[in-house]
Amino acid sequence: MTSLNSYNGITPKLGKGVFIEPSAVLYGDIELGDDASVWPLVAARGDVNYIRIGARSNIQDGTVLHVTRKSKARPDGLPLIIGDDVTIGHKAMLHACTVGNRVLVGMGCIILDGAVVGDDVIIGAGSLVPPGKRLESGHLYVGSPVKQARPLTEAEKAFLPESADNYVRLKNEYLQQT
Numbered sequence: 001m002t003s004l005n006s007y008n009g010i011t012p013k014l015g016k017g018v019f020i021e022p023s024a025v026l027y028g029d030i031e032l033g034d035d036a037s038v039w040p041l042v043a044a045r046g047d048v049n050y051i052r053i054g055a056r057s058n059i060q061d062g063t064v065l066h067v068t069r070k071s072k073a074r075p076d077g078l079p080l081i082i083g084d085d086v087t088i089g090h091k092a093m094l095h096a097c098t099v100g101n102r103v104l105v106g107m108g109c110i111i112l113d114g115a116v117v118g119d120d121v122i123i124g125a126g127s128l129v130p131p132g133k134r135l136e137s138g139h140l141y142v143g144s145p146v147k148q149a150r151p152l153t154e155a156e157k158a159f160l161p162e163s164a165d166n167y168v169r170l171k172n173e174y175l176q177q178t
């Protein structure tokens with residue numbers, strides 16, 4: 001088995017310096033920006049729609065990424081779009097949603113179809129974002145279903161690109177070992 005697999009003749013495309021850990025499995029129409037990283041046991045299927053992952057974003061261990069097919073009700077279906085400098089914690093599930101830039105998706109979060117997460121957002125571990133829910137930029141959300149908890153502090157906002165940078169450094173170390 002290889003990490004990068006084609007579906008309908010389309011194979012995932014990687015930017016410069018991308019790290020895909022060999023146990024991750026990616027299918028189809030997926031594009032990753034420069035310096036993005038995908039960690040052990042991630043499953044990502046860009047089969048019935050497409051997945052885009054921005055520069056310097058990291059998808060941590062055991063996360064599942066999928067999309068929604070075209071239908072009469074939704075002629076374009078729904079892709080999965082993840083912005084730049086995003087940290088997706090361990091074992092999250094992102095399904096056909098849109099995530100902005102500099103977002104931290106806590107471990108074990110579930111984000112459902114059509115949800116839109118603004119820029120500079122933290123979603124607490126174990127939270128559930130319902131279908132179509134919009135999370136306002138610059139805020140912390142927690143709970144199942146998520147509720148807005150408070151605005152992020154300046155320190156938390158500064159931490160979001162730092163978290164992405166930490167993972168860029170870590171994946172560079174992994175790349176040097178292979």
Ligand SMILES: CC(C)(COP(=O)(O)OP(=O)(O)OC[C@H]1O[C@@H](n2cnc3c(N)ncnc32)[C@H](O)[C@@H]1OP(=O)(O)O)[C@@H](O)C(=O)NCCC(=O)NCCS
Binds near residue numbers: 107122125126127
């Ligand atoms: C939400 C979070 C950011 C902490 O925010 P905080 O404002 O500092 O929260 P505190 O620790 O002060 O706790 C405030 C309240 O929120 C609750 N809380 C904390 N984390 C929570 C979560 N994930 N879901 C629901 N409630 C949570 C606390 O129990 C506390 O409740 P109380 O006021 O009734 O006692 C943190 O707990 C979290 O989930 N971080 C995500 C870490 C992660 O998954 N990283 C991924 C990369 S590895």
